Amino acid sequence: MALIVQKYGGSSVADAESIKRVAKRIVDTRRAGHDVVVAVSAMGDTTDELLDLAHQVAPIPAPRELDMLLTSGERISMALLAMAIHSMGFEARSFTGSQAGVITDATHGAARIVDVTPVRLREALDEGAIVIVAGFQGFNRDTRDITTLGRGGSDTTAVALAAALEADVCEIYSDVDGIFTADPRVVPKARKLDAVSAEEMLEMAANGAKVLYIRAVEYARRHGVLIHARSTFSSGEGTWVLGPGQTLPNGQGEDMEEPIVAGVATDLGQAKITVIGVPDVPGKAAEIFKIVARSGANVDMIVQNVSAAATGRTDISFTLPKGDAAAALRALDADRDDVGFESLIHDDQIGKLSVVGAGMRTHSGVSATLFEALSVSGINIEMISTSEIRISVVVRGDDLAEAARVVHTAYGLDGDIEAVVHAGTGR
Ligand code: ASP
Ligand code: MG
DSSP states (O other), X not given: OOEEEEEEOGGGGSSHHHHHHHHHHHHHHHHTTOEEEEEEOOSTTHHHHHHHHHHHHOSSOOXXXXXXXXHHHHHHHHHHHHHHHXXXXXXXXXXXTXXXXXXXXXXXXSXXXXXXXXXXXXXXXXXXXXXXXXXXXXXXXXXXXXXXXXXXXXXXXXXXXXXXXXXXXEEEEESSSSOBSSOTTTOTTOOBOSEEEHHHHHHHHHTTOOSSOHHXXXXXXXXXXXXXXXXXXXXXXXXXXXXXXXXXXXXXXXXXXXXXXXXXXXXXXXXXXXXXXXXXSTTHHHHHHHHHHHTTOOOOOXXXXXXXXXXXXXXXXXXXXXXXXXXXXXXXXXXXXXXXXXXXXXXXXXXXXXXXXXXXXXXXXXXXXXXXXXXXXXXXXXXXXXXXXXXXXXXXGXXXXXXXXXXXXXXXXXXXXXXOOOSSSOO
C-alpha cells in the first residue's frame, strides 16, 4: 500500500462529467489499496473568468480581495469532487489550503509555501477517507490572510503535500500523456519521454514547456518528491521526473544512456527590446538593466553588438516577457537623456526556441547541429544564448513552429507515430 498524491488540472475537472471521471480514477486508486490525497484546480477557465470579473469592477483589484475571490474557484471543484466520490460509496473530505496546513509567505498573488502542517489530512487519512485539497492556495500566519501561489500553482500544492506527507509518488494529471520531446501541437512527431531529469525539466519549463510548473519541479527536486506526469484520459504510463539519485520505480532505465538532447521547447511569450546608440563606455549596461529591473521586468537573453569604432556607440538587445515590455520601455524612455542612448525598438513578433539536454555537458557539436538545421531551412537567428545544458535562439515568431520541427528532426527526436493530443490546453 502506498500513499499517492494526485493533482488534477482545470481541464480535467472542467464539467460535471469530467469531475465524475476524475472521481472514478481516484476511487480506482483507493480500491487498489492506496491512500489518496488529491490537489485539485478550479474548473476549466474559472480562474480566468474570476479575474476578468474582478477587473470589471475595479481597474486594479485589491490583492487581498483578489486572492479571496480566486481561491473560491478551487473550493468549488474540491467540494464537487468530494461529493462525486461519496456517491460512488467512498468517504472523501475536502479541505481548503489553510485547513490543509499550507503555510505561505504574505505575498498575495505569488505566495511561496514556507511550511506544510497537514495535521487534518493525516487524521482524515487515518480514518480511511480520501483527502481532497484545494490547490493554488495557502495561509499566512502573520497577516492571517488567504494567499494564492500564482497561476498554475496547484502543481506546487500537490508537490508540497507529497513532500509533507512523504508520499510515494506525486501524480500530476493533465490532458496530455506526459512530457514530450516538444509540444505535440507544434511538432506532431514529438515523442513522449519515459523519464526526464528534474534539471532538464526545469530548463524546459523555464523556456516555454507548459506541462509542469517550474516552482513545482524545483520544490520536488529540493524535497526529493517523485513526479509522474500523466493523462486523465488514458491509464498508460506518463513521464517520470527524476531528481538526483532517483530512478524509475520499475527499476528500468537505470543504465539507460542519457540522450544528448531531451527536448525542444518553444516560447511565443517573449518580446525583444533594442536600445540603439548606447555610448560604449563602462557602466552603461549597468544603468540600463537597473532601469529595466526597477520597472519589474524579468530579463531573459541579452546581446550587445560590437560597437562601431567611428561612433563609439553600440546597440544592446534583450528579451523579456511580452507583458513586461510596456513598463520597461516607459522606464527606459524616461531616462534616455541620462543614459545617453539614441532610441528604442520594440519587437513582439519573436519566438524563442530552446534545445535542452544534460548530455550537452559531455558532447560537442550540439550547437552546430542546431545552427545547421536552421540554416538549411533558411531560418534566420537573431539572438543566441546558452547554459550548461541548454541552447536558445530567437527567431521570427512566424518561423518558430517550422524551426522546432526541423531541429527536432535534426537531433533524431522524431517518433514513428503522431502524438495523441486529447483535448485542449495541456493543463
Ligand atoms: N486555478 C489556478 C490557475 O488557473 C491554479 C491552477 O490551475 O493550477 O492558475
Ligand atoms: Mg487553471
